[in-house]
Every structure is written in C-alpha cells, then in structure tokens.
Amino acid sequence: MEKTLFRFTFFVFIALFTLSFSQNASAQAGATVETVAEVSTQADVRTPEARKKMEEERKARMEEKKNALEVRTQNFEEKKGEFEQKKEDRMEKRDDRKESRRVEAESRIGKHIEWMTKRFNGTIERLEKITARIESRIIKLKAEGKTTVEAENHVALAKAEIASAKTGIAKISLTLSSALEKEKLNGSFEEMRNLVKSIRDDLKTAHAELVKAITSIKGLRGEAKAETETSARVETVQ
Numbered sequence: 001m002e003k004t005l006f007r008f009t010f011f012v013f014i015a016l017f018t019l020s021f022s023q024n025a026s027a028q029a030g031a032t033v034e035t036v037a038e039v040s041t042q043a044d045v046r047t048p049e050a051r052k053k054m055e056e057e058r059k060a061r062m063e064e065k066k067n068a069l070e071v072r073t074q075n076f077e078e079k080k081g082e083f084e085q086k087k088e089d090r091m092e093k094r095d096d097r098k099e100s101r102r103v104e105a106e107s108r109i110g111k112h113i114e115w116m117t118k119r120f121n122g123t124i125e126r127l128e129k130i131t132a133r134i135e136s137r138i139i140k141l142k143a144e145g146k147t148t149v150e151a152e153n154h155v156a157l158a159k160a161e162i163a164s165a166k167t168g169i170a171k172i173s174l175t176l177s178s179a180l181e182k183e184k185l186n187g188s189f190e191e192m193r194n195l196v197k198s199i200r201d202d203l204k205t206a207h208a209e210l211v212k213a214i215t216s217i218k219g220l221r222g223e224a225k226a227e228t229e230t231s232a233r234v235e236t237v238q
Contacts, residue, residue, distance in 0.1 A: 106180055109189075113176055116196065120169050123203050127162055127210065131155060134213050146220045154213035161206035168199040 134155055138148045175192050182188040 102185065105185060109180075109185075110176070113172060113192075117169060117172055120165065120199055120203065124162055124165060124169075127158070127203070127206050130210055131158060131162070134210060134217075137217060141217060141220050146217075148217060148220075150216040151213040154209045154216060158206040158209035158213065161202045161209065165199050165202035165206065168195055168202065171195060 134151070138151055138155070141148050141151075172192075172195065175195055179185070179188040179192055
C-alpha cells in the first residue's frame with residue numbers, strides 16, 4: 001500500500017514538472033518570435049526604399065518648418081510695416097496740427113500788426129494836421145511882430161519825431177517777414193517789439209513837443225487856447 005502511494009506521488013510530481021517546463025518553453029518561444037519580428041522590422045527599415053521614404057519625410061518636415069518660419073517672418077514684417085505707417089501718420093498729423101497752429105498764429109500776428117500800423121499812420125496824419133495849423137499861427141504871429149522862436153523850435157522837434165516814426169513804420173513789413181521766417185515764433189519778435197516801442201515813443205514825443213509849441217505862443221493870441229484844446233484830442237498810441 002505504501003509503495004502504491006509513493007508511486008502515485010512520484011507520477012504526480014513528474015506530471016507537474018512536465019507541465020511547468022512546457023509553459024516556460026512556450027513563453028521562450030513567443031519571446032523568440034517577437035525578437036525575430038523586431039529584427040525583421042529593423043531590417044526592413046534599413047532597406048533603400050525605407051531609407052528613401054524616411055529621408056523624404058525628414059525633408060518634408062524641414063520644408064514645413066521653413067515655410068512656417070517664412071510665414072512668421074512675413075507676418076512680423078507686415079506688422080512692423082503697419083506700425084511704421086501708423087507712426088508716420090501720427091507724425092504727419094502732428095505736423096499738420098503744428099503747421100495749422102502756426103498759420104493761425106501768423107494770421108493773428110499779421111492782422112494785429114496791420115491794425116497797429118493803421119493806428120500809427122492815423123496818429124501821424126492827425127499830428128501833421130495839428131503841426132500845419134500851429135505853423136500857420138506862427139506865421140501870423142511873426143507878421144504881427146511876435147517872437148515865436150521857442151514855438152518854432154518845438155515844432156521842428158515834433159516834425160523830426162514824426163519823420164522818425166514814419167521811418168520806423170516803413171520797417172515794420174520787413175521786420176515782420178524776418179520774424180515769421182524763423183523756425184520758432186517764440187522769441188523771434190524781439191526786434192519787432194523794439195521797433196514798435198520806438199515808434200510809440202517818437203509819436204508821444206512829437207505830441208509833447210506840439211503841446212509845448214502851443215503853450216509857448218499862449219497869450220500871444222487868444223486862439224492859442226482853442227489850439228491847445230484841439231491838440232489834446234490827438235490820439236497817441238499807448
């Protein structure tokens with residue numbers, strides 16, 4: 001009985017060992033097949049046709065990257081061009097506004113100088129009329145034997161100041177043109193201001209001398225008072 005049990009156990013052990021060996025052999029055989037397939041695939045890659053295909057694919061990828069780079073470069077250049085154009089447009093608009101403001105400023109200045117010149121000329125015209133009347137009175141007083149030297153001296157000084165004012169007025173146009181030709185208007189009218197001040201001073205001095213002339217003949221004739229009142233109405237440029 002014991003021998004029979006021993007034999008049965010031995011046969012079971014042999015059967016299990018055989019089954020385990022068969023499974024290992026099958027697994028090794030499968031791995032061997034996969035290895036052979038992989039080697040076969042690698043062998044296929046190394047064929048001329050495969051290498052040619054791989055090279056073509058590589059060149060296609062490089063060409064695609066090159067085209068994409070060219071597109072990005074073109075887009076960048078377009079955006080750069082748009083930016084430069086907008087910048088030029090802004091500068092052009094700014095220059096247009098600046099030019100427009102300058103034109104407006106020159107127009108205002110020109111109109112002001114024109115108005116001022118008319119006032120100067122009007123004042124000179126009135127002073128000359130007063131001068132002529134005073135000279136007429138002096139002639140009559142001299143004919144009556146009156147001493148009119150002082151009055152004549154004041155009239156002569158007044159006429160010299162009037163002549164100086166006329167000379168200054170004749171320079172206004174050229175002085176204005178010179179100022180407007182400068183790149184910046186600020187600070188370009190100093191010569192014009194000095195000229196205008198000189199003309200005003202000449203006219204004020206001329207007026208003062210005429211008043212003195214009238215005062216010097218006051219009392220020589222009763223008409224002196226009326227002439228004084230007339231001269232007081234002469235418009236001077238402030």
